Amino acid sequence: MDQIDILSGLKPDSEVYRARRERPEFVEGAELCRETVLAPRNGFGISHAMRAALAARMARLIGREDLARAYDLMLEEAGSDDELAAIAAAEDLSSDADAFTKALVRHADFVTRTPRDSTRADIERLEATGLTNPQIIALSELIAFVNFEARVIVGLSVLELVA
């Protein structure tokens, strides 16, 4: 059982569990993608701990506390501190947080909740804070992955409950 099976509440003998195994490219692909956005070889200066904290935060915003707790654990393993814990807990950042961190958090919140309202100004804001192009893409892929994963878990969870 992987993280998606467990958080979706799949039983090992269920039809959904077995059908999911008929799509190994989805199962392995999701885990490989997780690796590349949460624990990439090249993180472009966005630490694994920060990535885990942002992932936990986004999962909480989406309403999957169980997924958030999985990322809390990842954050603990990567080494947390007060600020990262606050990010993960979906709290407001203290006013003395640095601009770079504030920009990451704002963008993660915004693109998770209301991607439809995105404009050029949101990317310019990241650039003005000093994010490089690779950092903008890495952040965007992380945000998008967690939103994907949460939706797969939600979908599989309800599917497991129907006849």
Next chain:
Amino acid sequence: MSGSGFKVKALSWAPYIEPVDVATATEEQLAAMQVTPSNTKVSPYVRTLAHDPESYVARTKLFNAIMYAKGGLDRAERELGALTASAVNRCVYCASVHARRYVELSGRSDVVEEIYMRGLDGPFEPKVQAIVDFCRTLSETPSRVTREQAQALRDHGLSKAEIIDLIHSAAIFGWANRLMHTLGHSTPVEAK
């Protein structure tokens, strides 16, 4: 089951950030973009995401499996899942690409016309309605997806394996829309 003749215009996409330049790209970026001496033309979208080649390669593989893997959910219905997510997220570019593919595969320009002119409320015929409702809620507010919505898909003949494919097609567009719609914008196709 009928086409209405409604047509969605093809669009191009332009990034807000400077994409990777093939001439100065790293080995890893070139491999990710699949640049070879005979293939140096790479779309702005691919060059934009190639700033982080590791995530680009993994996501592309997963995306292709979800949208094109053999068997399971009819490809047209995967496109309807993609279109519904893109309509929720107002990703004009993704919507245009996947509305067109959906019509190519299903002939259902009437469904696309309804979505473009009046939105996702419908009414659509029951099976289309079940797919649109499920994918819409999953895209908008995952916490509000209900067991009844999943049951409606079963009642309209989708197997659990097919519903797994549908979940993934809507979810991968929750991903793709969050790239395409945040990192750039649609533009008219340039005259050749």
